[in-house]
Structure formats: C-alpha cells, structure tokens
Amino acid sequence: MAYTRNNAWDNNGTFQNTSLLWYAKGVGIMQTRALDDLNSWWFFAAIHGEYLNETNYPGWGSIPGPPQVPTTPLPSKSIQDSYWNQCQHQSWYFPPWHRGYLLALEAQIRAAVVSLGGPKNWALPYWNYLGPNNQYKMPPAFAQQTLPDGSPNPLFVEARYGPQNDGDIFIPIPPVSEQCQDNTLYTGSNPNTPRPGYGGPNTGFSHSGRLSGNLESNPHNQVHVDVGGQAPQGNVWGLMSDPGLAALDPIFYLHHANIDRMWAEWNAKGNSNPTASNWLNGPAAVGQREFIMPMPDCNAWVYTPAQVNSLSQLNYEYADLSSPAPTQPVAFDATTRRLTRLGLPPTVVAQGDRMDNENSLELVGTHDGTISLKSSGARVQLRLAPEVNQQVISSFAATSEGTLPDQVYLELENVRGAQDAYKLTVNVNGQTAGTVALFGLRRASMEDGQHGGQGLTFVLDVTEIIDNLHMNNALDVDSLDVRITPNNSISEDANISVGRISIYRQSYQ
C-alpha cells in the first residue's frame, strides 16, 4: 500500500483535517504508554535526544505541562545505549536518519489509529511553512486546548513560545527560506551550493561535525528555534528549541516531514545523494552506532542511508512534490547572477570552469578572542591579512580569463552557550550576511557531550557582499565591520560566546 503524506494546512489546518485529528488521537495513545515502553511517545522523543538525568530545566522532570512528561520507569541501560540520543545533526547523515525516524513514528501512529478504527492508510501530515497564504503560521489544530469531542488535545503543548516569545507561533520569512533547494551538491560546494553542501559535511571516522548542512541550517534549525522560542520570564525555553526536548512536541514530526519532503523534492529536481559507500552504509560502517528504530510489531528496524535513499524504495509519497523540471539548467543561475552583479557578460565563464577547488579553502582574516554575547549583540573589526586579501582582489581580475572570482565565507567558530533558543543575524559592512539559529548549542557545548565541548560552527556565504564591496572599490581594506544581532534579548544564564570570527576564501582556479 502506498501512503500519501498530505499538507497539514488542508481544511485550514483545523481538526476538519482528518489527518490531524487522527494524528492527535494516535499521539494520545502513544502518550498513555510508559517511558520504558519502546512504543511510547516518551521513548520516541528520547530516541532523538533526552535530558532525563538533569534535575533543573531542561531536565524532563521540570518541563511545564502539558504534556506531563514521565521520568520513570527507565528502560535498561543497554536499551538506552542502543536507542536513545541517536539524532544525527551537523552531519551528512542528517536527512537519512530523520527519514527513518519519521517512518517508524508514522508506523506507530498508524497502528494506534487503526486500533481506534481509523483509516488504514493514515500518513503523517507535513507543515509547509514556506507554502503560500497562511501556511507560515502553525496549523491552528496545534493551539487548541481540546479536541472536537471535548477531551484534552494531545497536540497542545505549553512550552511553545514562538519567534517573539509571546506564544504566537509562526515562521518569519525571511530569514527562513528555501534557498537551499537551489543547491546542486549534497556535500561540498560549487557556485550554487555554499559549503558544506545541501545535506551536510562528511563527518568521517571521528564524527566530529560542527557544521550543519544547508537544508539543516535553514530552514530546519531556524524553524526549531522559531517554534520553540523562550518563555517570557525565567530560564525555560520551548521544547522545539532544543534537540533534547524537541521530539516531545507533536509539531516536531510535521516539521521534519516537511524537511523530508524538501529533500525528496530536491532529489526529484535531479540532484543526487552521495554515492560514497561510507554514506550509503551509514555510520555503523565507520564504527559508529547503527540507525535503529522500534516498530509497532515490537521488532527493531535497523537501516542504512542506502535503504532510505529515495522515495521510490519506500511506501509513501507526498501530495505536493512540486518538482517541475527546471526550465533552464540550475547550474546557470548562481553564476549568471554573479556575473550580472559584476557587470560581466554571462559568456565570460566557460561551464567547465565552474567547479570550485575544494582543496583551496584558505583563511583571509579573523577577529581573534572570545566575544560574549548579550542582548545588545556585538560589533567587531575583523582584521584581514593584506597579502591574502590581495589574492581575493586579484581573483576578480581573473574573471576575464574565464574563471569565477573567489567564493568567500564568514564563519562564527566555537560558538558555545547553555541555551539554544536564539537566532543571530550577522552583518558585514552594513550588508546582511545571514541568520543562524543556535539549535543544538547546549549539547555541543557540554564538555562530556558528543562534540567534546567545542561548540558549533556556523558558516555564511558572504560572496555577494564581497562582490558588492569590490564593485564599490571598497575591498582593498584592512578590516571588515562585523555586527552580530540577536533576534531576542539574551537571558543572563545563556552564556553565549563566539570563539572566533573568520573569513575564508575558496578559489575557482
């Protein structure tokens, strides 16, 4: 049987949309199960990430309900070790791991729905916040305290504060965008694809990822932080803002269904997933944990990226996979736009020369020293090494010889902090470089966590800003003016710091 995942905004995103009504009832059933039941809502949330050992918030015992989150009975240590805290972020495994996670949760909910006499072909709805009209708002069914029959609504969550921390849940567009859909490389970079690529960086044997892929950065991370937000007072943040809480909120799976739909759409446009065996065989092939999910029949499903590589291998589809064949080869877009910006005829760069040199990443300048971020943000002078900056400048002259000028990136390195629910907008010489969401920051900053306390690194493509500076003869300078502005006031206890800000060049020569 092929299942179709429909838009959560069908029937105005209310309980008139039966997919949502049955989802609510299925979530309700999973929530009645105990924490140590592999088929429970709580167990599934812990598969993504948990804070059961912490006493204060975000410890699961101090989450303001609903939902009332249990902290006992714990499953055995070996069950915890094989299932919990599996989520793959800052890695090229991000899309396939979450695809399998959704399939397992969907199977669980479907079994619950069928047990209640619901449709046998129920499938998870998706929330396309980038869709037309009101879809940027959370579907209204999630804000109802009760179901149509008057019973409590399992989709209602107290700790969901929104982008302005006032409980109004919507996705601000921009900065959230579907720009990543124009990427043409899963891992790596080219004129259409900024580093580290659409799906994320190859995290190698050590699994020491610090960079999110482009799909993961925006929209994924931003939507998490926008929906979750921070409580107006106190040091409580929304469930969706933190990977160790996020999957407790039923909106999580609709958000990820949309991310999964975007990945499928990206593939349908003709973009390919990695063919490297280390990706296809999953992290187990590099000695990491295997991807494993509990299925409703009480069996464990162990899977690899190769098994969830394309929708055609799987038993579901999306109602809207708007993927018209591009009218012109996508590869032309970014290059043509850039040449136009530089006042050059589009013919100047031969197609064969458009692949960048992935080996050429080189530091151009930095702001050294840790910046501690308060609500007022920060403004620093980023010092450029003159001899490297000269190479960037001279790369503009090389355009006449048929190669593109350097691609330039700004990095916020070793960003650390105790709270995730913030977004930072970065400006360079008065021009917006982009916005980053700190989803995952707390876990990446824990010294005994997966990242060993080195925090997260954010990369922004600032090529357009550098192009503009060049066109205004303002690139031959010693420093750049960098501003960081938080989207909301930063709580005292958040302790957010940026270890270093850097500019890197990547040459096409």
Added chain:
Amino acid sequence: MIENARIRSRIVASVLLICIIAWTIILVNPAPLMFHAHHLVTYSGASRSSFPIILLLRQLAYLVLGWVIMLSAMMSPTLIESIQHVAERSFKRQRGRAIGLFIIGYVTVWIVTNSAILLIMLSISLLELPSHHLIIGVSIIAFLWQCSPIKQRSLNRAHNHRELAAFGLAADLDTLYFGITHGSWCISSCWALMLFPMVLPQGHVAAMATMTFLIVSERLEAPKTPTWHLRFPGKLIQISIAQTQILFSSQLLKQE
C-alpha cells in the same frame, strides 16, 4: 570534519610515514626503548656507584630519543584531527609554524611527564622489589585507570578543538598552549597503557603494538559520560570489519 581535503591527505600521509618509520626502528633495533624497560631494574645498581657524567648525558639523550620514537609510533595517528584543526585555522604561510608549535607543546609535556615517571620508577627500583611485583603493580594501576571515569573525561577533553588566534604572538601562544593542553589530556588518558609494555621483561614490541591499537581505537570513539566501565578496542575492529565488508560487496557488484 574534513574541510580541506588536500591538507587532510597531506597530514595523513606525513603522520603515517612518521609512524611507519618509528615502527621500523622499533622492529629493527629496539635498543633505545629497551633502556627503561629491563635496564631500569638493573639501573638502580649502577646509579648508586659513581656514574661518569658523559655516560649519563649520553644515556639521557638516548632516553629522550627513545621516547620520541615511542611517541611517534604509538601516538602520532591520534594527532591527525588536531593537526588538521591547527592547519585549517591558520594563515596558509603560517601553517608549518603553527603545526610545529603544536607538536613542540605536545612533545614537551610528554617528556616532562616521562621524566617524572622515570624518577618514580627509579626510586621504586631502589627498593629492590622483585621485578614481578613491579609488573603486577603497574598492570593493576593500568587496568584501574583504564576503567576509570578520569580516563573517559581525558578522552573527552582530547576531542575539544578550541578556538585559536590567527594573528601575531597570540596565534603562536594559542597553538603552543593547545599542544600542551592536548598533550596533557593525551597523557592523562594513555600514560598507563604506554607504561605497561615498558615494565614487561619481554614481548615489549607486541605489547606496544596492542596498546597502540587500543589507543587509536579509543580516540575514534565519540565523547561519552565519564563512568566506570571496561574498555575494549572495539571501534577499530568494527571499522575494519565494516570497511572490509564494503570493499568486498563493492567488488561483488563490479563482477555482476
């Protein structure tokens, strides 16, 4: 994270070369290493008599050389990630200098610690305990340390690739300091495993190879919550098996 593939492959090639050279020396002529192995026990007798200063200096130089060879053989593969971090975070023209400072910091803490351990061992040997007491003692300490939360904490800290300044003196000091801190966490996690082969009356080389396998394997694991637990070189074996399977199945696919 592999950011710059060319830097990565150069680092991997150089490190493997150094590692292979060190192992070749050890296999061909393990004399420098033998020094503080069983010589240690007989050393106590000599040290009490008047010892010619020249001979002592020569012995010391030999000793340090032995340590450097041992470090190159056993620890160099664990430095790939950190060296790459240093290289990528430095200006191109300063990469060599930065890597050099990192290694100087790293090796210096090892030499200081080794000297301290040697002094302790010498004083113990003055007690003229039967040599098997030493072996048993070191084995017990090594085993306990290996299972301890401190061991896990040290492994975790060795994964922390901190920010490094890029300009001027601050850049030099940061990389040197990174070498020292990284070296300290390495020592804290590996000292017992490195000491163990040295006190064995025989079979040093086999023991060293085993310990190297264990050390490299542990470093490939992601950080974990520090607790008491048994540690096995599972990771490297897992990787080897999985990679062999991949290789094998891709060969099969080609034949089809």
